[in-house]
Amino acid sequence: MENLQNYVEKIFRAITSSVFLCPTIMCEVFFMLKEAALLKFPEHKEIRYQVVSGFVFLRFFAPAILGPKLFHLRNDIPDQSINRKLTLLSKAIQSLGNLVSSKTPAFGFKEDYMIPLFKSFNEQGRIDAIRMFLDIISSATRAHSRSIDFEAPIILKEGVMTKRAQGRKKFGVKNFKRRYFCLTNQCLKYAKSKDDEALCEIPVQDILAVESLEEESFRMKNMFQVVQPERALYIQANNCVEEKEWIAILNKISQTNQNRLQNYHPAAYVNGHFLCCKSTDQVAHGCTPVSFGVSSDMKIDIDSDREIERIHSLFLHHMEKLEALQGTW
Secondary structure (H helix, E strand, O other): OHHHHHHHHHHHHHHHOOHHHOOHHHHHHHHHHHHHHHHHOOOOOOHHHHHHHHHHHHHHHHHHHHOOOOOOOOOOOOOHHHHHHHHHHHHHHHHHHOOOOOOOOOOOOOOHHHHHHHHHHOOHHHHHHHHHHHHHHOOHHHHOOHHHHHOOOOEEEEEEEEEEOOOOOOOOHHHEEEEEEEEEOOEEEEEOOOOOOOOEEEEHHHOOEEEEOOHHHOOOOOEEEEEOOOOEEEEEOOOHHHHHHHHHHHHHHHOOOOOOOOEEOOOOEEOOEEOOOOOOOOOOOOOEEOOOOOOOOOOOOOOHHHHHHHHHHHHHHOHHHHHHHHOOO
16 A cells, blocks of 8 residues: 555645646637636536546646557556556546546545545645646636637746846845746746736736846846847746746746747846847847757757667557558559
């Protein structure tokens, strides 16, 4: 049971951390599915989670675990012992997907010994993580829907940081101010405090790049920049860990933007020019490749034995067609 719980924990983390990797077309399907369910059952608040969870957990994650060969995860069919373990894992993951709508300890399990496993995962933190996952993959922003203005924003990260004024005032310490930042699935905004009205909102689709800023720019550590079409917003995080967290989540939420930059300026635009390349044009093309995303020269680790075995199985499966074609050559 301990091994099973460890496997479920790993799968749970893998699923909830993959939220920004969901293909746009699937986000569109989930969003339309959620909208249709809410329209049909407006009195049931949890239906927005049930309908998406039933789709992605019941018809995607659970079947992939139960039948890895069907999803091209393995070439061989698991033996009876492994198949039994995969069945238990599949049931557990399916039940975790239903945490948002059911708190019955025995939900989804016929075996009494599986109930403690469900209870151990039936925590508010895990329920919130699943809800966040389902909210984001079915959000209007991820689906690039026109209905985005009518959907309540989902808070992804928030906190107080230091920013530099985006205006054209003379550089000085007075231009750096502490602000409350809030990132949702729709925009990045900041205000004087959490309860105050936002001073600035940057739509997610206007985020062209998010990168670290060279310390020499302002002689300040833990700084990063959010590049927009007209200028960049320079922000100082409270520490290096927080800086990396903000850069990572901002890049993930904006990674599907079609106008993402391939190059950026690693240093700030100060006194009429970029400190890195000395360009005086504030919207000039960057001088350094962006660090986030897939590199053009990335090397992919391919399991050659597995791929050869797959090709061989395809040849055997279509042997009759190949022999028929051979006679026509």
